[in-house]
Amino acid sequence: MYTLTEIETQGLHYLEMASSDGESKGQICLNQGGRLSKFVFKKIQILADFDTSTYKDNYASSVLFPFANRIKDGEYTFNDSKYELDCNESDKNNALHGLVYNKTFVCVHKTLTSNYASLTLQYKDAGKSKGFPFKFNIELIYTLSQSGLNLSAKVVNECDKTFPFTLGWHPYFNSKDLNNSSINFVSSKKYRFDNQQIISGTTSLDVEMPFQLKDVKLDDGYPLATNELEFSTPEYSFKLTSTSIENFLQLYTPNQPNVIAIEPMTGAADNFNNKIGLQMLDPNDTYNVEWNIKIETLNSKTKTNKLINKLCNS
Template sequence: MYALKEIETQGLQFIELASSDATSKAVICLNQGGRLSDFVFEKIQILADFHPSAYQDNYASSVLFPFANRIKGGAYTFNDSKYILDCNEKGKSNALHGLVYNKAFVCIHKTLTSDYASITLQYKDEGKNKGFPFKFNIELTYTLNSCGIALSVKIKNEDKRPFPFTLGWHPYFNSKDLDYSSIDFNSNSKYLFDHQQIISGTTSLGLEMPFQLKGVKLDDGYPLQTNEVEFLTPEYGFKFTSTSKENFLHLFTPDQPKVIAIEPMTGAANNFNNKIGLQTLEPNDVYKVEWDIAIDTLNTKVKSNKLINKLCNS
């Protein structure tokens, strides 16, 4: 039987989901936007440990809503009305990573069986933010099972007016050695960015897949042709899938070694302005997306050895 434990430490509330043999554990922080703060699968550390870096600086595993990535200058126009969001990105004067990453969620449902553990968290917004004055309800459902972990996000418009939105997720993944890791996705192009890290155009992708991560630094966005991204490390591999009709990806390698952010999004950066992937949710309507991470720890050693040989001989 899968297990659930509630933890309180340093003024924060956490819920830990664990497999029956305790080799797989997912820890969710309720106070920090309902984020997945730790994830171990079959004794392998999947999510990166950013200590002592603070969450307000790295946004690790934050859920991004009502916009993903950045809004230039925090300003946008929707249905002929102008709005200005608070600019929380230091040095670039952009609104960054949405409005729920620092909100307190409450647990409204728990399920424990012999096959999986699942919790649903909820946050209700009363529409008092001047930059996004719309009432909405957001629910996050995390499910841990023998295949990996899934995050389902459900948004309901509880306002009397429609509102624009994009969803994203900001997890950082650990690799034993990024030089012997690779990522594989289907895209024809990548976005160009200006000095504010705002999309200024596109260029041909020019990457051979799977893309070897040896010695690269990334802070790039891509429109995807499919809903799948694969990541391979010397210890494990996973397939990241999305139920979104349109899919976008942002990759970021921070200064911390052996770490990469693989960020799925339903729209591109600054799409409140450039409209790339932007959606509108009507009053009382519901939007749902699920991101699933299926992990392989049994067969990847052979694949990784082949990758290591290829990299060492290149």
């Protein structure tokens, strides 16, 4: 039976899901936007280990809503009205990573079985945020299972006006050796960025896939041609799939070694202005997206290969 443990430390409230053998654990911080703060799968550390005090700088595993990535100068126009968001990226004068990353979520439902654990978290916004005066509810459903992790996000428009939105997720993944790791996705181009890290155009993506991550430094965005990508490391690999019709990807390598942010998004950076992937949510309507991470460890791959070889030779 999967278990659930409540943890209070350094003024933060966590919920930790764990498999019955304790080899897989997912820890969620309710006070920091309901983010997945730790994730271990079959004893392998999947998420990078950042101190919680650095979250304000790295936004590790934050859910990005109502916009993902950046809004240039924190300004946009919607339905002939001009809005101005707080610019929390002071060095580039941008609004960064949405409005729920630092909100407190509450757990409204939990399911614990012998095969999986699932938590439903909720945050209700009264529509009084600067630059986004729209009332909404957002629910995050985390499911830890024997195959990996699933994150489902549901947004409900609770006001009497349509609003623009994008959803994203900002996890940093750990690799035992990033120089011997790779990522595989389908795209024909990547975005060019200006000195504010705002999209200024596109260029052809001249990279052989799988994209080898040896000695690379990344802060790049891509429109994806499919709804999936693969990440491979010496210890594990995973396939990340999205239910979004349009899919976008941001890759970022921080100064910490052997770590990469792989950020799925439903729209591109600054799309409140450039409209790339931007969606609208009408009053009382609901939007859902799921990101599923199916993981294979090196041990499970080895066992599978041995079984295939045995069947082929029998």
